[in-house]
Amino acid sequence: xxxxxxxxxxxxxxxxxxxxxxxxxxxxxxxxEVSLIDxxxxxxxxxxxxxxxxxxxxxxxxxxxxxxxxxxxxNTRVILGEAVGLDPIERKVTLSDGGTVxxxxxxxxxxxxxxxxxxxxxxxxxxxxxxxxxxxxIRRRILIAYEAAERESDQARxxxxxxxxxxxxxxxxxxxxxxxxxxxxxxxxxxxxxxxxADARVLLVEALDRVLPTYPESLSRxxxxxxxxxxxxxxxxxxxxxxxDEGIAVSVKDDGVERTExxxxxxxxxxxxxxxxxxGRKVADALGAxxxxxxxxxxxxxxxxxxxxxxxxxxxxAVARRKNGSAVPGVAxxxxxxxxxxASAILRRVHGRPPEPFRYRDKGDVAVIGRLSGVADxxxxxxxxRTSGFLAWGMWLGVHIVYLIGFANRLVVVIRxxxxxxxxxxxxxxxxxxxHLPPIKRPEHL
Amino acid sequence: xxxxxxxxxxxxxxxxxxxxxxxxxxxxxxxxEVSLIDxxxxxxxxxxxxxxxxxxxxxxxxxxxxxxxxxxxxNTRVILGEAVGLDPIERKVTLSDGGTVxxxxxxxxxxxxxxxxxxxxxxxxxxxxxxxxxxxxIRRRILIAYEAAERESDQARxxxxxxxxxxxxxxxxxxxxxxxxxxxxxxxxxxxxxxxxADARVLLVEALDRVLPTYPESLSRxxxxxxxxxxxxxxxxxxxxxxxDEGIAVSVKDDGVERTExxxxxxxxxxxxxxxxxxGRKVADALGAxxxxxxxxxxxxxxxxxxxxxxxxxxxxAVARRKNGSAVPGVAxxxxxxxxxxASAILRRVHGRPPEPFRYRDKGDVAVIGRLSGVADxxxxxxxxRTSGFLAWGMWLGVHIVYLIGFANRLVVVIRxxxxxxxxxxxxxxxxxxxHLPPIKRPEHL
Numbered sequence: 076x077x078x079x080x081x082x083x084x085x086x087x088x089x090x091x092x093x094x095x096x097x098x099x100x101x102x103x104x105x106x107x108e109v110s111l112i113d114x115x116x117x118x119x120x121x122x123x124x125x126x127x128x129x130x131x132x133x134x135x136x137x138x139x140x141x142x143x144x145x146x147x148x149x150n151t152r153v154i155l156g157e158a159v160g161l162d163p164i165e166r167k168v169t170l171s172d173g174g175t176v177x178x179x180x181x182x183x184x185x186x187x188x189x190x191x192x193x194x195x196x197x198x199x200x201x202x203x204x205x206x207x208x209x210x211x212x213i214r215r216r217i218l219i220a221y222e223a224a225e226r227e228s229d230q231a232r233x234x235x236x237x238x239x240x241x242x243x244x245x246x247x248x249x250x251x252x253x254x255x256x257x258x259x260x261x262x263x264x265x266x267x268x269x270x271x272x273a274d275a276r277v278l279l280v281e282a283l284d285r286v287l288p289t290y291p292e293s294l295s296r297x298x299x300x301x302x303x304x305x306x307x308x309x310x311x312x313x314x315x316x317x318x319x320d321e322g323i324a325v326s327v328k329d330d331g332v333e334r335t336e337x338x339x340x341x342x343x344x345x346x347x348x349x350x351x352x353x354x355g356r357k358v359a360d361a362l363g364a365x366x367x368x369x370x371x372x373x374x375x376x377x378x379x380x381x382x383x384x385x386x387x388x389x390x391x392x393a394v395a396r397r398k399n400g401s402a403v404p405g406v407a408x409x410x411x412x413x414x415x416x417x418a419s420a421i422l423r424r425v426h427g428r429p430p431e432p433f434r435y436r437d438k439g440d441v442a443v444i445g446r447l448s449g450v451a452d453x454x455x456x457x458x459x460x461r462t463s464g465f466l467a468w469g470m471w472l473g474v475h476i477v478y479l480i481g482f483a484n485r486l487v488v489v490i491r492x493x494x495x496x497x498x499x500x501x502x503x504x505x506x507x508x509x510x511h512l513p514p515i516k517r518p519e520h521l
Numbered sequence: 522x523x524x525x526x527x528x529x530x531x532x533x534x535x536x537x538x539x540x541x542x543x544x545x546x547x548x549x550x551x552x553x554e555v556s557l558i559d560x561x562x563x564x565x566x567x568x569x570x571x572x573x574x575x576x577x578x579x580x581x582x583x584x585x586x587x588x589x590x591x592x593x594x595x596n597t598r599v600i601l602g603e604a605v606g607l608d609p610i611e612r613k614v615t616l617s618d619g620g621t622v623x624x625x626x627x628x629x630x631x632x633x634x635x636x637x638x639x640x641x642x643x644x645x646x647x648x649x650x651x652x653x654x655x656x657x658x659i660r661r662r663i664l665i666a667y668e669a670a671e672r673e674s675d676q677a678r679x680x681x682x683x684x685x686x687x688x689x690x691x692x693x694x695x696x697x698x699x700x701x702x703x704x705x706x707x708x709x710x711x712x713x714x715x716x717x718x719a720d721a722r723v724l725l726v727e728a729l730d731r732v733l734p735t736y737p738e739s740l741s742r743x744x745x746x747x748x749x750x751x752x753x754x755x756x757x758x759x760x761x762x763x764x765x766d767e768g769i770a771v772s773v774k775d776d777g778v779e780r781t782e783x784x785x786x787x788x789x790x791x792x793x794x795x796x797x798x799x800x801g802r803k804v805a806d807a808l809g810a811x812x813x814x815x816x817x818x819x820x821x822x823x824x825x826x827x828x829x830x831x832x833x834x835x836x837x838x839a840v841a842r843r844k845n846g847s848a849v850p851g852v853a854x855x856x857x858x859x860x861x862x863x864a865s866a867i868l869r870r871v872h873g874r875p876p877e878p879f880r881y882r883d884k885g886d887v888a889v890i891g892r893l894s895g896v897a898d899x900x901x902x903x904x905x906x907r908t909s910g911f912l913a914w915g916m917w918l919g920v921h922i923v924y925l926i927g928f929a930n931r932l933v934v935v936i937r938x939x940x941x942x943x944x945x946x947x948x949x950x951x952x953x954x955x956x957h958l959p960p961i962k963r964p965e966h967l
Binding site: 115116117132133134135136138139140142143146147152153154155156172174207208218222225226263265266267268481482483484486487490491494495500502503504505506507508 | 561562563578579580581582584585586588589592593598599600601602618620653654664668671672709711712713714927928929930932933936937940941946948949950951952953954
C-alpha cells in the first residue's frame with residue numbers, strides 16, 4: 076500500500092514480452108518508480124529469431140533498444156545489468172557488479188532456455204535458438220556447410236555437409252526445418268557450381284509421435300505434409316541418444332523393438348526442451364518456492380508466488396494455471412497478457428482497488444512452414460479455426476507484423492519479406508564473426 | 522590470347538568495389554571462366570559502415586551475399602577462401618587451406634586497412650572501421666560507455682566514460698565524429714536518468730592543420746564549423762603519442778613549441794592511416810614489384826604491374842597515376858571505375874582488340890556531417906561545385922542510395938533514414954556479443 080508522498084518501487088527483471096509489456100503499462104503512473112533490469116540493452120522479438128538464423132532478416136530488424144521504447148516513461152529507469160541474487164527480507168535484487176536495487180513489488184520475467192536433458196556437452200555441437208548470438212551462429216553454420224560442400228570433392232563428406240538435422244518438432248523446430256527446406260530448394264538454387272543445393276537432406280527429429288504436439292492432430296498431419304513438400308524428412312518417435320562432430324544417433328521404436336540409427340551430419344540444430352533461466356532458479360530458492368522439473372515456478376491465480384504477494388513470476392518462467400486446471404502455454408501472447416495483467420494488479424493495489432485474478436485469453440496458435448504455407452488453430456472459432464496453407468500463412472504474417480515493436484522495424488520486415496517473396500531470395504545470409512572455414516578435404520586444383 | 526575452345530581464366534581476389542564491378546562485367550562473356558575469391562561471403566558497402574558503428578543501420582542493410590549478386594553469371598564461380606600466396610610462374614593463387622586456383626589473368630583487389638604507424642598495440646585500444654565486426658565492436662563500445670556513465674557515481678570517472686576521441690580527420694573520422702555528436706545531442710537525449718548525454722565530449726584529433734585535407738580549404742573550414750555546431754571539439758595539428766586504457770596523449774605545437782596533453786577517455790576510435798592488405802604485400806613480393814610506404818603497388822596506365830601484363834592491381838591496393846601525374850584517390854568511385862576498366866581491358870585482349878589506358882573520371886567528393894549537413898566538392902563544376910550544408914547532404918544521400926547494392930537494401934536503408942530523420946532515433950543501437958559490462962565504480966544502492 077503506498078503511503079502518501081512515497082512512491083511504490085516496482086522492479087522488473089527481464090525485458091522480454093512479459094517484462095516489457097508490464098513496464099509499458101506501469102510507466103504512465105506517477106505514483107510508481109519503475110526499474111527494468113536486463114542483461115541486454117534491447118527487447119528481442121523472439122518469434123522471428125529463426126528468420127535471422129536462416130538469413131531472411133537482420134538482427135536489427137527484430138530488436139529494439141529498451142531505452143528507446145521506454146524513453147518517454149519518466150518514472151522508469153532501465154538498468155543494463157545481470158540480476159544474480161534476491162534478498163526477500165530486505166526486498167532487494169543484487170546485480171553481478173555488486174549493485175543492489177530495492178523493490179516494493181518485484182516482477183520476475185527472465186524466461187527459459189532450451190534444455191539438453193542433462194547432456195550439456197551437446198550445447199556446443201547443436202546450438203539452440205534463444206539469443207541474437209545463437210541466431211547468427213546458426214546462420215554461420217548453415218552457410219558454412221554449403222560452402223564446405225561446394226569445396227569438398229569426397230562424395231561421402233559432401234553428403235555429410237549437406238545433411239541438416241533439427242532436433243525438436245515444436246513450432247521453432249518446424250519453422251527452422253521449413254526454412255532449411257526452402258533454402259535448399261529455392262533460395263540457393265543458382266548459387267553454387269559444384270553442388271546442387273536441392274540435394275541437401277533436411278531431417279526433423281521428434282521424440283513424440285507427431286510434430287506440433289500442442290496442435291490438434293489434423294494440423295500436425297498437415298504440418299508434416301507441408302514439410303515433406305519442402306523436402307524435409309520428418310522422423311517422429313525418434314529420440315536423440317548421441318551427438319558428435321560427425322553425426323547424430325537416434326533411437327527409433329519399430330514394432331516395439333528399439334534400434335539405434337546413426338545419421339552422418341555436420342550441422343545439428345537444437346529446438347527441444349525447456350529449462351528455467353538461472354536467475355529464475357535463484358528466485359525460487361530464495362523464496363523457498365517449489366519448482367517443476369524444468370525449474371519453472373508454479374504461481375497462484377494472481378501470478379504471485381505462494382506466501383510472497385509482493386513477488387510475481389511472469390512469462391516462460393511461470394507455471395500459471397487456467398480455471399480448468401490446464402497450464403498457460405509458454406508462448407508470446409501469454410507472456411504479453413501476463414505482463415499487462417501484472418501491471419494492472421500493481422496499479423490496483425497501489426490505488427487501493429481490489430485485486431482480480433489473471434484470465435488467459437487463448438487466441439490460438441499459428442506456425443509458418445515456408446512460402447505460402449503454415450498451420451493455424453484459432454481455438455475460439457472451434458473446428459472452423461483450424462486451417463492450413465495460405466490462410467494460416469497470411470494470419471501468421473499479420474500477427475507478427477502487428478506485434479513487432481518499432482514502426483521502422485515493421486516496415487523493414489515487410490519490405491524484406493516482400494522482396495524475398497518476389498525474388499525467392501534471403502538477403503541477409505552473411506557469415507559474420509571471424510570466418511572459420513572448416514577443415515575440408517580439398518581438391519588439389521579447383 | 523584465347524585459343525579456340527579454351528576459355529580464358531580470370532581470377533579476381535577480393536569482392537570489394539573493384540573486384541565486384543570487374544566480376545559483374547566479366548560475368549557476361551562465355552569466352553571467360555571467372556573465379557572470385559573472398560574471405561567473406563558478402564560484398565560490403567564500406568562507405569556506410571560508420572552508420573552501422575553508430576546504430577543507424579544494421580549490418581545486413583549494407584552487405585549482400587556475393588553468390589546472390591553473381592548467381593546469374595554462369596561462367597563465374599565464387600570461392601569462399603583466403604588467398605595467401607601467388608606463384609607468378611605457374612600462374613596460380615594459393616588458398617589458406619592449400620587449394621590452388623590457376624589464372625590467365627589475375628585481378629588483385631584486396632584493399633587496404635587502417636595503419637597504426639607501427640604502434641600495433643594500439644589496435645586493441647582504438648579499433649578501426651573496416652569490417653562488420655569492427656563496426657559492431659565500435660557500436661558496442663559507444664553504447665557501453667553511456668551505460669557505464671549512467672551507473673557510475675564518481676564524477677571524474679563518469680566524465681572519462683562520456684569522452685569520445687576519434688583519431689583522424691579524413692572522411693571516416695569526420696563522419697564518425699559528426700554521428701557521435703548527434704547521438705549525444707539528439708538520439709539519446711531522453712534515454713538516461715542519471716546522466717545528460719548532451720554533456721558528452723566528442724573530440725576529433727587530426728595531425729594535419731585541417732580536417733578533410735583532400736578537400737578545398739573553404740570546405741575544410743565549413744566542415745569544422747558544422748562539426749562544432751554538433752558539439753564536436755576539433756583538434757587539428759595534434760599528433761597522438763600514446764593510448765592506454767584510461768586515456769590518450771596528444772602532442773600539440775603551440776607557437777613552434779611542442780607540448781603533450783593527456784585526455785582521459787575510455788573510448789578511442791581510429792580513423793587514420795592506411796596500409797596494404799597482407800595478400801597485397803605477398804603479391805608485390807612474388808612479382809618483385811616496388812611498393813610505396815603503405816605497401817601499395819604502383820601500376821602502369823593499364824593498371825598492370827610493370828613486367829606482368831597478366832596481373833592488374835585495383836582499388837585501394839593500387840597506386841594509379843592520372844595523366845597529370847596525381848594519384849587516383851583511394852575512394853569507392855575510383856575502385857568501381859578501375860574494376861570496370863579491368864574487365865573491359867581483359868575482354869578487349871581476349872577478343873583481339875587493342876588496349877586502351879585507364880582514365881579516371883573524378884566525380885568529386887561528398888561527406889555527411891549529421892542531420893541535414895555535409896560538404897561536397899563536385900570538381901567538374903569548378904567553384905560552383907563546392908557546397909556545404911543541406912545541398913551536400915542531399916547529394917550524399919542520393920549517391921549512396923544509387924550505389925548501394927541490392928534493391929531491398931536500398932528500400933530498407935531509405936526507410937531507416939527517413940524514420941531516424943523524423944524521430945531523431947537510431948533503431949539499431951544494439952549491444953551484441955556477450956555483454957561485457959565494464960568494471961565500474963558502482964553506487965551501493967541505485
